[in-house]
Amino acid sequence: MSLAAKQAALEARIKDLGSVMVAYSGGIDSAYLAYVAYQVLGDNMLAVIADSASLARTHLADAIAFAEEHSIPLQVIQTAELANPDYQRNDSQRCFHCKDELFTQMDRFIAQTGFKNIAYGRNLDDSGDFRPGQRAAANHHAVAPLADAQLTKADIRALAQAAGLRIWDKPASACLASRVEYGREVTPEVLAKVEAAEEQLRTLGYKQFRVRYHGDLARIEIAREELATALSLDQMDQITAAFRQIGFQYVTLDTAGYRSGSMNEVLSLTQIQPTV
Secondary structure (H helix, E strand, O other): OOHHHHHHHHHHHHHOOOOEEEEEOOOOHHHHHHHHHHHHHHHHHHEEEOOOOOOHHHHHHHHHHHHOOOOOOEEEEOOHHHHHHHHHHHOOOOHHHHHHHHHHHHHHHOOOOHHEEOOOOOOOHHOOOOOOOHHHHHHOEOOHHHOOOOOOHHHHHHHHHHHOHHHHHHHHHHHHHHEEEOOOOOOOOHHHEEEHHHHHHHHHOOOOOOEEEOEEEEEEEEEEEHHHOOOOOOHHHHHHHHHHHHOHHHHHEOOOOOOOHHHHOOOOOOOOOOOO
């Protein structure tokens, strides 16, 4: 199927929904979905973003700014996943509990507003991957128009670029809790340290990175194309000083570079069940 045909299929799928609330994070997938939904449905769509300690303030601000730039109706709601012991425990199903909280809140909101459907930004590449949040979406009957239209991540970036959207090449970014090693409790204090550390790397000019939280140890993953810069003594000294001020005792640079979902590497096969 050509890119133009996929775009047409996406628009047709959204039109068939009639009205929709989009689970919006500001990432490329949900942002493009919200953009197209507004183009097709106008005020019969609403983007909904969940605000909690697991969402970095810079990402929240950018998501709000993108919606304002394109006049996309937006509602910020508060979620309380951090109050859930099952989420705090931080096992392999943490993402399920987070998304279950999001969709539960959206279900309540949809009952008040009269919208007919909830949609989220799953794309074709996500199918079969280890993403427990997809099970939560299925439990709440959330639809995935991007995947329905056979759109891959590369397709979405290409269409967003063609539409002149500044977020077309925005680096992927999962929630802050994804930086915390499995089995270590997720708390607002832990997330604040991760957020502060990543903000330091952003200030230094890095674009694609993660700060993985291992208690007193911060393990930094930086994209391979940016890794040479980080390996200079001056940069290492700056990073170390900044991270120690934040509260990390040890700072290490992962020589394998940035890998999406690298925390899942420690999970056994029995803990990883592909979701569809």
